[in-house]
Structures are given as C-alpha cells and as structure tokens.
Amino acid sequence: MTTWTVVWMALxxxxxxxxxxxxxxxxxxxxxxxxxxxxxxxxxxxxPVPLELQFxxxxxxxxxxxxxxxxxxxxxxxxxxxxxxxxWEQGKPAFFYIQLVMLHGSVNATFICADLISLYVALxxxxxxxxxxxxxxxxxxxxxxxxxxxxxxxxxxxxxxxxAVLVYQTHQSFAFEGLRGSxxxxxxxxxxxxLTKGGIFVSGLWLPVTNTAAESPVAAMMSGAVEKAGxxxxxxxxxxxxxxxxxxxxxxxxxxxxxxxxxxxxTDAKRVLACSTLSQLGWLLVAPAVAGFYALAHGLAKASLFxxxxxxxxxxxxxxxxxxxxxALWLPLTLGGLSMSGxxxxxxxxxxxxxxxxxxxxxxxxxxGAAAGTxxxxxKFIFLxxxxxxxxxxxxxxxxxxxxxxxLLLGGVVLASAVHLEAYTWPDVAKVLALLGGGWVAYGVLxxxxxxxxxxxxxxMDHLIGGMSVMLVVLFWMVWSWSMA
Amino acid sequence: xxHACVYATILLGFFGxxxxxxxxxxxxxxxxxxxxxxxxxxxxxxxxxxxxxxxTVMTPRNFADPVPQAVILTAIVIGFSIQALMLVGVMKxxxxxxxxxxxxxxxxYRP
Numbered sequence: 001m002t003t004w005t006v007v008w009m010a011l012x013x014x015x016x017x018x019x020x021x022x023x024x025x026x027x028x029x030x031x032x033x034x035x036x037x038x039x040x041x042x043x044x045x046x047x048p049v050p051l052e053l054q055f056x057x058x059x060x061x062x063x064x065x066x067x068x069x070x071x072x073x074x075x076x077x078x079x080x081x082x083x084x085x086x087x088w089e090q091g092k093p094a095f096f097y098i099q100l101v102m103l104h105g106s107v108n109a110t111f112i113c114a115d116l117i118s119l120y121v122a123l124x125x126x127x128x129x130x131x132x133x134x135x136x137x138x139x140x141x142x143x144x145x146x147x148x149x150x151x152x153x154x155x156x157x158x159x160x161x162x163x164a165v166l167v168y169q170t171h172q173s174f175a176f177e178g179l180r181g182s183x184x185x186x187x188x189x190x191x192x193x194x195l196t197k198g199g200i201f202v203s204g205l206w207l208p209v210t211n212t213a214a215e216s217p218v219a220a221m222m223s224g225a226v227e228k229a230g231x232x233x234x235x236x237x238x239x240x241x242x243x244x245x246x247x248x249x250x251x252x253x254x255x256x257x258x259x260x261x262x263x264x265x266x267t268d269a270k271r272v273l274a275c276s277t278l279s280q281l282g283w284l285l286v287a288p289a290v291a292g293f294y295a296l297a298h299g300l301a302k303a304s305l306f307x308x309x310x311x312x313x314x315x316x317x318x319x320x321x322x323x324x325x326x327x328a329l330w331l332p333l334t335l336g337g338l339s340m341s342g343x344x345x346x347x348x349x350x351x352x353x354x355x356x357x358x359x360x361x362x363x364x365x366x367x368x369g370a371a372a373g374t375x376x377x378x379x380k381f382i383f384l385x386x387x388x389x390x391x392x393x394x395x396x397x398x399x400x401x402x403x404x405x406x407x408l409l410l411g412g413v414v415l416a417s418a419v420h421l422e423a424y425t426w427p428d429v430a431k432v433l434a435l436l437g438g439g440w441v442a443y444g445v446l447x448x449x450x451x452x453x454x455x456x457x458x459x460x461m462d463h464l465i466g467g468m469s470v471m472l473v474v475l476f477w478m479v480w481s482w483s484m485a
Numbered sequence: 486x487x488h489a490c491v492y493a494t495i496l497l498g499f500f501g502x503x504x505x506x507x508x509x510x511x512x513x514x515x516x517x518x519x520x521x522x523x524x525x526x527x528x529x530x531x532x533x534x535x536x537x538x539x540x541t542v543m544t545p546r547n548f549a550d551p552v553p554q555a556v557i558l559t560a561i562v563i564g565f566s567i568q569a570l571m572l573v574g575v576m577k578x579x580x581x582x583x584x585x586x587x588x589x590x591x592x593x594y595r596p
Contacts, residue, residue, distance in 0.1 A: 132570075140577070141596070144590055151571070162495070168553060209595065456595070469499070
C-alpha cells in the first residue's frame with residue numbers, strides 16, 4: 001500500500017505534465033487520474049489500520065491516510081471526474097485539463113498530509129492552480145477575482161508559515177502534534193491561516209464572490225473539493241488535539257449560521273449556492289468525527305447544483321420565478337436541493353442525521369436552526385416554476401455531457417444514501433421532515449420580506465485582509481484562555 | 486533585537502497591504518511581508534550557531550539548523566512564482582484600469 005500511495009500521489013502531476021506532450025489525450029488522461037483516485041479511496045476504505053508514512057527521520061514530515069482521508073479523496077475524485085465529463089464537448093484548451101488534474105492532485109495531497117510543511121506546499125499549489133483556472137477565460141472580471149483570491153490566500157499562508165516556524169522552534173518537528181505545547185501564538189497563526197484558506201466564518205467571506213464569478217465547472221470544483229482542502233487540516237487538529245476542538249466547533253456553528261443568513265437574502269442563483277457552501281463548510285467542522293461522510297454528501301450535491309445552474313440562461317431568482325424552466329433541468333436541481341436539505345432517501349439525510357446526533361447540547365439549537373435555514377434556502381430553487389414544453393430552441397438545451405456528469409453526481413447522491421442505513425429511525429426521519437417542513441413554511445411566509453440587503457463592504461479585499469488581524473487577536477485569546485489552561 | 490526587526494518588517498508589510506491603495510504597491514508590500522517571514526526562518530535556524538552544517542574532519546559544535554533553511558527555500562520559490570503570476574495579472578488589468586486603484590477595480594468588477 002505504501003508504494004501505491006506514492007504512485008497515486010505522483011500520478012496527477014505526471015499526467016499533468018505529460019498532457020503538455022500529448023495535448024490530444026488531455027480529457028482521457030485527466031479522467032484516468034480521477035478514476036485512479038477513486039480506486040485508491042476504495043482501497044483505503046478496505047485498509048483495516050490507518051496508513052502512516054514517515055519521511056526524513058525525525059522532523060515530523062509524515063503522511064497519514066485513514067478513513068477520514070478516504071471520504072475526502074472519494075469526494076474529490078467524483079467531483080473532478082464529473083467536471084471533466086461536463087467540459088468534454090466545450091472545447092476547453094488542454095491547459096484547462098492540465099491545471100484541473102494538478103489541482104486534483106494537490107487537493108488529494110492535503111488530505112493525507114500530517115505535518116505543517118507538506119500541508120503548506122500542497123495548499124499553495126491549490127491556490128496557484130485555482131487562480132489559473134479562475135483566470136483562464138482571460139476577461140478582466142475573472143482576472144481580478146482570481147487575483148484577489150490569490151492575494152488573500154497567499155497572505156493567509158504567510159501567517160501560517162510564521163506559526164509553522166514557531167512550532168518548529170519549540171519541538172524541532174513539523175508534525176501536527178507539535179501545536180500542543182507550543183506558545184499560544186503558534187496555534188493562533190496556524191489556525192488563522194487555515195480558517196482563511198478553508199473559507200470559515202468572516203475570514204471566509206472571499207468565498208461568495210469568488211464562486212459566483214468563476215465559471216460553473218470551476219465553481220463546482222471549488223465548492224465540491226478545493227475549499228475542503230483548507231477545512232480538512234482543521235478537522236485533523238480537532239480529532240488529534242482535543243484542546244482545540246471547542247474552538248473549531250464554535251467556528252463551525254458561527255459559519256453555518258452566517259452562511260445561511262447570507263444565502264437567504266441573496267438573489268443571484270450562483271451566489272445562493274456559494275453562500276450555502278460557506279454554511280456547509282461550517283457543518284463539517286461542527287462534528288469532526290463524522291465529517292467525512294458529510295463532505296461526500298455536500299460535494300456531490302453542490303457540484304451537481306453548480307453544473308445545473310451553469311445551464312440556465314438567466315441567474316437572477318426573481319426572473320427565474322417568472323420564466324418557467326424546462327422540467328428536465330428542474331429535476332436535477334430539485335434532487336440536489338432536496339439532498340442538501342436532508343430529504344430521507346438521499347445522501348444528505350444520513351449526513352445530516354449523523355451530524356445532528358453527534359453535536360453537543362450547546363450547539364444543538366443553532367444547528368437545528370441552520371438545518372431549517374438550509375431547507376428554506378433550497379426552497380428558493382425547488383419551488384421555481386417549470387414546464388415540460390419542448391419548444392426551447394435547440395442551442396440552449398443541455399448537451400449530453402451535462403447529463404452524464406449529472407448522472408454520475410446524482411447517482412452518487414442516491415446510492416451513497418445506503419451507506420448509513422442505521423440513520424433511518426422514526427424519530428430521526430420525523431425530526432428531519434419537521435425541519436424541512438418548517439424551513440419551507442418559513443420560506444413561504446417570509447418570502448416577501450426577504451429583500452434585506454446585507455452590506456457587501458465586508459467582502460472587499462481591504463476588509464478581508466484587515467479582518468485577518470482581528471481574527472488573529474480573537475484566536476490568540478481563544479487559544480490562550482481555552483486550550484492552554 | 487534581531488527578532489524585533491524581523492517582526493517589524495512583517496508588520497510593516499502587513500500594514501502596507503491594508504493601507505496602500507495601488508495594486509502594485511500592495512504586491513510590493515506582500516513581498517516585504519514575505520521577506521520578513523523568510524528572515525524569521527533564518528533567525529530560527531541560527532538559534533544554536535551560524536556555521537554551515539558540513540561535516541569536516543574536526544567537527545565544530547555550533548551548526549546552523551539546516552531544516553528551516555531547506556524548508557524556507559521551498560517557500561521562497563513558491564512566493565516568487567506567485568508574485569510573478571500576480572504581476573502578469575496586474576499587467577493585464579492595467580490595460581483597462583490604468584490607475585490600478587483597488588477601490589475602483591473592486592467596484593467595477595463585483596459580480
């Protein structure tokens with residue numbers, strides 16, 4: 001298995017560089033790399049003990065692949081494969097597939113890193129390739145949004161590096177365990193970098209604009225896989241080092257509520273999805289032990305929603321309420337939306353029940369509220385008018401590649417619901433249905449009043465960077481008073 | 486003393502990032518900040534001595550720690566390639582926004 005891990009990790013980069021030599025095989029090679037990751041994830045599930053690889057004798061440079069990594073790798077593989085299939089007929093340049101497969105490889109790398117420096121390299125690579133994918137249409141707007149993303153992520157990583165060297169100074173090792181016993185500023189700096197990179201709470205407010213402006217396949221890849229690369233190390237910290245768990249869970253609850261509030265008042269379909277991603281990343285952090293399954297549920301449904309919204313001629317929800325869309329597009333939209341809201345029979349139900357069952361008492365009210373809020377957010381899509389009238393002109397109809405990609409993702413949504421059959425107990429089903437109904441009723445009643453405009457000023461670049469210093473102070477206080485005591 | 490200088494460099498770079506209006510100035514400020522972080526790594530490496538860690542016949546004791554230096558080399562390369570990439574992006578943006586004022590750009594390109 002050790003050899004396979006090394007081969008699997010190097011494969012996307014090998015494929016990426018060989019596409020330069022074989023530009024005609026771009027799509028096939030990229031798809032092959034994604035399928036290889038899928039196979040690796042399945043092999044990892046069958047592995048009875050976590051796999052640990054130690055490099056460079058005692059400096060703590062290690063890889064750790066366990067069940068949690070397997071869930072995230074599987075999500076990444078499925079989302080990447082779906083995005084490649086979706087773009088199959090769009091005539092994208094080979095460069096797009098090169099960056100996509102490298103991004104896939106670097107996201108995979110973050111899921112098995114167990115030391116601060118490998119993680120740093122992987123996260124920086126994620127940042128660069130994501131920037132190239134966002135900026136690829138070479139319009140001024142996407143260029144600026146990409147530049148802004150790269151700026152924020154690079155500054156966050158500089159703070160992270162400071163934390164990493166302080167950990168090394170204390171322990172002569174870069175292993176994650178070194179955060180324990182380091183002076184309080186080291187965990188504060190590292191956590192701040194990761195919160196920004198992962199899109200958590202106010203540090204994550206770069207996320208809505210970035211996902212809205214990026215092209216649909218890139219936005220699907222970002223929401224489905226890339227943003228989880230920053231969240232995954234936080235989960236590892238929470239599971240490995242108990243003293244940081246309350247901090248990470250508190251940020252999870254805050255993010256879940258903040259994202260849902262933003263999503264409720266948004267009117268652009270893509271922005272609604274992006275803000276909902278912000279909230280779902282919070283859900284991952286709330287219950288770190290069951291986050292793997294939640295990541296799969298969210299990645300599949302959200303990627304399919306982004307790909308579907310990419311097929312709409314119009315993104316404004318008020319306009320969509322007046323122009324019925326084809327039923328053929330409404331069905332995948334509804335299926336994805338229902339899974340996100342936790343409908344029994346779809347993968348979202350199991351994920352939601354597992355998370356809600358393992359939250360602490362103080363989180364439970366907030367998380368139930370966030371679940372109802374999520375149902376209300378997706379009611380925006382589910383209750384849109386639709387028509388089976390086939391009079392739509394031929395060129396606006398979705399291409400077959402869209403259907404294959406949707407089938408892959410939504411097939412996953414239906415099939416993966418069989419993984420946690422023990423979640424189907426009467427009280428849980430009743431509870432989730434009540435939350436769903438409550439959210440829908442709330443949406444129906446409040447629809448007229450949801451015209452509140454939240455200030456966008458917090459999403460400006462200056463404020464995002466300034467917010468980092470505020471966050472750093474808050475984190476320092478939290479680490480110092482909660483985790484060091 | 487050296488520590489204070491290093492942290493001052495990082496802080497000055499960070500303030501530049503917040504207060505400079507021009508996009509090119511922001512990139513330069515980011516470079517100042519990353520120089521500070523690199524200096525911090527070098528400083529940590531020189532904690533127990535500043536001799537080059539090469540094994541010779543008579544081994545002196547006060548080696549500099551090679552690990553942070555090796556690690557920061559990676560970070561320097563990454564930082565420099567990100568900066569090159571950003572400058573290319575700024576060149577592209579400068580065609581339509583010759584002043585490169587961040588406020589104007591932000592307002593103009595909000596989706």
